[in-house]
Amino acid sequence: MVRPLNILILEDxxxxxxxxxxxxxxxxxxxxxxxxxxxxxxxxxxxxxxxLDIILSDYTLPQFDAPTALSFIRENAPNIPFIVVTGxxxxxxxxxxxxxxxxxxxxxxxxxxxxxAVENALKLKQERERSIEAEKEIQYLKEFNETIIxxxxxxxxxxxxxxxxxxxxxxxxxxxxxxxxxxxxKHWSVLVNEETDEKINSTIKESATDFSNHYEAEITSKQGxxxxxxxxxxxxxxxxxxxxxxxVLNDIRPLKEKEGELWEAKNKAEESDxxxxxxxxxxSHEIRTPMNGIMGFAxxxxxxxxxxxxxxxxxxxxxxxxxxxxxxxxxxxDFSKIQAGQYEIQQDEIELEKFMEECRxxxxxNKKNHGKENLDFIISIDQDLKNKKIxxxxxxxxxxxxxxVENALKxxxxxxxxxxxxxxxxxxRFFVSDTGIGIPEEYHEMIFEKFxxxxxxxxxxxxxxxxxxxxxxxxxxxxxGEMSLESEPGKGSTFYFTIPLxxxxxxxxxxxxxxxxxxxxxxxxxxVVEDDYTSFLYFENLLExxxxxxxxxxxxxxxxxxxxxxxxxxxLMDIRLGGxxxxxxxxKIRNHNKTIPIIAQTAYAMSDDRKKCMxxxxxxxxxxxxxxxxxxxxxxxxxxxxxx
Ligand code: ADP
Numbered sequence: 001m002v003r004p005l006n007i008l009i010l011e012d013x014x015x016x017x018x019x020x021x022x023x024x025x026x027x028x029x030x031x032x033x034x035x036x037x038x039x040x041x042x043x044x045x046x047x048x049x050x051x052l053d054i055i056l057s058d059y060t061l062p063q064f065d066a067p068t069a070l071s072f073i074r075e076n077a078p079n080i081p082f083i084v085v086t087g088x089x090x091x092x093x094x095x096x097x098x099x100x101x102x103x104x105x106x107x108x109x110x111x112x113x114x115x116x117a118v119e120n121a122l123k124l125k126q127e128r129e130r131s132i133e134a135e136k137e138i139q140y141l142k143e144f145n146e147t148i149i150x151x152x153x154x155x156x157x158x159x160x161x162x163x164x165x166x167x168x169x170x171x172x173x174x175x176x177x178x179x180x181x182x183x184x185x186k187h188w189s190v191l192v193n194e195e196t197d198e199k200i201n202s203t204i205k206e207s208a209t210d211f212s213n214h215y216e217a218e219i220t221s222k223q224g225x226x227x228x229x230x231x232x233x234x235x236x237x238x239x240x241x242x243x244x245x246x247x248v249l250n251d252i253r254p255l256k257e258k259e260g261e262l263w264e265a266k267n268k269a270e271e272s273d274x275x276x277x278x279x280x281x282x283x284s285h286e287i288r289t290p291m292n293g294i295m296g297f298a299x300x301x302x303x304x305x306x307x308x309x310x311x312x313x314x315x316x317x318x319x320x321x322x323x324x325x326x327x328x329x330x331x332x333x334d335f336s337k338i339q340a341g342q343y344e345i346q347q348d349e350i351e352l353e354k355f356m357e358e359c360r361x362x363x364x365x366n367k368k369n370h371g372k373e374n375l376d377f378i379i380s381i382d383q384d385l386k387n388k389k390i391x392x393x394x395x396x397x398x399x400x401x402x403x404x405v406e407n408a409l410k411x412x413x414x415x416x417x418x419x420x421x422x423x424x425x426x427x428x429r430f431f432v433s434d435t436g437i438g439i440p441e442e443y444h445e446m447i448f449e450k451f452x453x454x455x456x457x458x459x460x461x462x463x464x465x466x467x468x469x470x471x472x473x474x475x476x477x478x479x480x481g482e483m484s485l486e487s488e489p490g491k492g493s494t495f496y497f498t499i500p501l502x503x504x505x506x507x508x509x510x511x512x513x514x515x516x517x518x519x520x521x522x523x524x525x526x527x528v529v530e531d532d533y534t535s536f537l538y539f540e541n542l543l544e545x546x547x548x549x550x551x552x553x554x555x556x557x558x559x560x561x562x563x564x565x566x567x568x569x570x571x572l573m574d575i576r577l578g579g580x581x582x583x584x585x586x587x588k589i590r591n592h593n594k595t596i597p598i599i600a601q602t603a604y605a606m607s608d609d610r611k612k613c614m615x616x617x618x619x620x621x622x623x624x625x626x627x628x629x630x631x632x633x634x635x636x637x638x639x640x641x642x643x644x
Contacts, residue, residue, distance in 0.1 A: 003032070004031055005030065005032060005053040005122075006032050006051060006052050007024075007035070007052070007054050007055075008043075008052050008055045009056045009057075010038070010066075011056070011058045011061075011085070012058065012062060016058070020111070020114060021034065023111045023115060026115070027115030027119075029118060035050060040063065040064045047073070047076060047080075052077075052080050054082075054122065055069075055080055055081070055082045057084055059089060059093075066086075066102070067096075070100045071100070073101065074100075074101045078101070079125060079128065079129065081104075081118075081124065081125050082101065082103055083102065083118065083121055084106070085108060086107065087108050089105060103124060149169045150170055152169070154171055154249060154251075155168075155171040155175045156246065156247070157169070157183070157247050158236060159244050159247065163187050164185060165183050165184055165185065165186055165187070166184065166244065168183050168184065175221070175227065175229075175249060176191060176222060177222035177223050178191075178222045182222075191219045192217065192219050195217070195218070213232070214230065214231065216228065216230055217229060219249065228252050228256050230252050231247060231249055231250075232247075233247050275452075278456055279466065285463070286464070286465055287325065289463065290320075290321035290324040290328075293318065294322055297314045297315075297321075298318060300314060301314050322625075326625065331467045331468065334399075335450065338471060343474075343475070345393045346393045348391065348395075349504045352388050352389070352390055353385075353386055353388075355398075356419070356421070359398065362402065363377055363419070364377060367409060372409055372412070372413075375412060375415065375417055376415070377416075377417050377418075379420065380419075380421075381420065381422075382421060382422035384422070385421060390428065390503055391504050392499055396479075397479075399471075400430075401430065401432065403471065404472065406468065408432055411462065411493070413436070415434070415435025415436070416435055417432070417433070418434075423501060427481060427498035428501045429497070430496070430499070431494055431497075433493065433494035434493055434494075435491070436492050438489040438491050438493055439454055439485070439489065440454070440489050441487075444487065447485075448483070450467060450470045451465070451466040452470075453466045476499065479499045480500045481500065482497065482498055483495065484497070519636060520547060521546040521548035521639055524549065524570070524639050525548070525551060525569050526543070526551070526572060527551045527559065527566070528550060528551065529556065529558075529559040529572065530552065530572070531574060531578055533554070535574070536552050539572065539631075540552075542631060551568070555579055555580070556577050556579060556580035556581065556582065556584065556585040557579070557580065559573075560585060563592075568596065569596075569597075569639060570596070570597045570599065570635060572599050572601060573585065573586055573599065573600050573618065574602070575600050575601070575612075575613060582600065583616040584616075586600070599635070600621045601621075602621075602623065603623075609621070620634050
C-alpha cells in the first residue's frame with residue numbers, strides 16, 4: 001500500500017501547479033501535502049527538511065532549472081523519483097534529462113500522462129529500495145563468511161581447475177608456515193607429500209561428478225614438518241561448471257598426540273596387568289618354596305624326634321627358609337611403603353670400615369646359605385674413607401648393599417664378588433661387582449622396574465620377586481643419590497650407587513656389639529608385656545644365657561601391677577595387646593616415671609607404629625620378628641653393662 005504522498009512541485013507558474021494537482025486528484029492519487037517552490041534555496045531547504053515521495057519539476061524556471069536540481073538530487077537524495085513536467089522538450093534534451101537522472105518526463109500538453117508516470121516512478125522506487133536492501137544483505141553475507149573464514153582454526157585453500165592455489169585463509173599460513181603470497185599462484189602440491197598428492201589427484205579426477213571427500217593425510221610445512229591433517233574437499237562450481245576445489249584442513253596433531261597417549265596408556269595397562277599376574281604366580285612360587293622347607297622339616301622333626309646329627313641340619317633349613325620368607329615379606333612391605341611415599345631416612349653415624357666389616361660377616365654367612373663357598377668375596381674401601389665416620393641410614397644402606405650382594409651371589413657361579421666404596425666429588429660411590437651371568441644391554445633399564453626380571457619364564461632358573469632392584473634404586477634416590485649398572489652377558493655385572501658424602505663431626509662412636517657378645521644381666525629385671533605366649537618363650541630362650549630376671553605380663557593390667565610392685569630395669573612392650581593397648585600402658589607408666597627404658601615391639605611394620613611408639617614415650621622400637629643381635633644391642637644400650 002502506497003501511503004498518501006508528500007509531493008514537491010518545482011514550478012513558477014501557479015496555473016501549471018493547479019493542472020498537476022487536478023490531474024493527480026482525478027487519478028485518485030492520495031496526497032498528504034504539496035510543497036510548491038520556484039527557486040533553488042527553497043528547493044534545497046524542502047529537500048533537507050521533509051520526507052518527500054516524489055519531485056515534479058518544470059524544465060526551466062527564471063533562476064533555476066531541472067538539470068541543476070537533478071544534479072543536487074543525485075548527490076543528496078538519489079532515491080526520490082524526479083519527473084520533469086515541461087511545456088516542450090526536444091528528443092535530444094529528453095534523452096539528456098533521463099541520462100542526468102530524471103526518472104521520467106511529461107509534456108504539459110499531455111498532462112494525462114502525469115499520473116501513470118508518478119505511479120511507475122513510485123513502483124520503480126520500491127523495486128530499487130528492495131534491491132538496495134538485497135544488496136546490503138548480500139554485502140553482509142559476503143563479510144559474514146569472510147569473518148568466519150578468517151577466524152576459523154581450520155585452514156582453507158581453494159585451487160582452480162589446474163590445481164593452482166587461488167585463495168588461502170590465515171589459518172593456512174599459521175598451519176603451513178607459508179605466507180599467502182608464497183602460496184597463491186603455486187600448485188597445491190607444494191603443501192603435500194607424494195602420498196597425499198596422489199590421494200587429492202584421484203579425488204580431483206572424480207570431480208567431474210559432484211564429490212565431497214574426507215580423509216586423513218599429511219601435509220608438509222615450509223619447515224619440512226610432516227603435519228597430520230584431516231582433509232575435506234569439495235568441488236567449486238559456477239553455472240554448473242567445475243571451477244576448482246575447496247580444501248579444508250584440520251590440524252589433528254593434538255588428536256594424534258592424545259591417541260598416542262591412549263595407546264601408550266592402554267599398552268601400559270595391559271603390560272601392568274600381565275606383570276601383576278606374572279608377579280602373583282611368581283610370588284606364590286617364591287612363598288611356597290621356603291614354606292615347604294619350613295613345614296616339611298618341622299614335620300620331619302616332629303615325626304622322627306631330635307636325632308643329634310639331623311637336628312641341627314633340619315633346624316638350619318627351617319631357619320634359612322624362614323629368613324628367606326621374611327625377606328620376601330620385607331620386600332613387599334618396603335615396596336608398599338615406597339609406593340605410599342612413607343619412607344623416612346635416619347641420620348645414623350656410621351664408622352665405614354666397621355660397617356663394611358659387618359657387611360662382610362653377613363655376606364660370608366649368605367655365601368654359605370647359597371652354597372657358594374667357592375666364591376671369593378672382596379671388600380675394598382678407598383684410602384680416603386678408612387677410619388672415617390659418615391652420616392647415613394645404617395639399616396637402609398645395608399639393605400641396598402645386601403640386595404645387590406644377594407643378587408651377585410644368586411647370579412654368579414664362580415669367580416669373585418667385590419664390594420667397595422670410594423669418594424667421588426660430593427658423593428660416596430659404592431659398587432658391587434660380580435663375575436656372574438651378566439645382563440644383556442636391552443634389560444639394563446628395565447630390571448629396575450617393579451617385578452621385572454631378565455628371565456620371566458615359568459621355567460626360569462633363578463628365584464626372586466623382581467622387587468629388590470626397584471626398592472634399592474628408590475632407596476638410593478631417597479638418600480639423594482643415583483644407581484647405575486655396567487654389565488656384559490657372560491662376563492659379569494657391576495652395580496653402582498652414590499649417596500651424598502657427609503662426614504660425622506663426632507669424635508667417638510658409641511660401640512655397638514655386633515655378635516658373639518656374652519652379656520651378664522643377672523642383677524637386672526626385664527618385664528616382657530606380651531600376650532602371645534610363643535613370643536614370650538622366644539624372648540625367654542634368647543635371654544636365658546644372660547641370667548636376666550624375666551617377668552611376664554600377658555595383659556596391660558598385669559604389666560601395671562608388676563611395674564608398681566617390682567624393681568624393673570627395662571620393659572619390652574608389645575604395643576598391640578587385647579584390652580588396654582601397650583601404647584596406653586606406656587603412657588601411663590611415663591606419667592609416673594620418665595626414666596625407665598621401654599622398648600616397643602610390633603609386628604605391624606606397615607603403619608607408622610614407630611612414630612606412635614616414640615610419641616607415647618617409648619625409648620626405642622623393635623619390629624617383629626625380633627632379631628637376636630638387634631634385641632641384644634638395644635637392651636644392652638639401656639642396661640649399659642655389656643661384657644665381651
Ligand atoms: P629378583 O632378584 O628378586 O628377581 P631384582 O629386582 O633384585 O629381583 O632383580 C631383577 C632382575 O635383574 C633379576 O631377576 C635378574 O634378572 C637381574 N639381575 C639383578 N642383579 C643381577 C646380577 N648381579 N647378575 C645378573 N642379573 C642380575
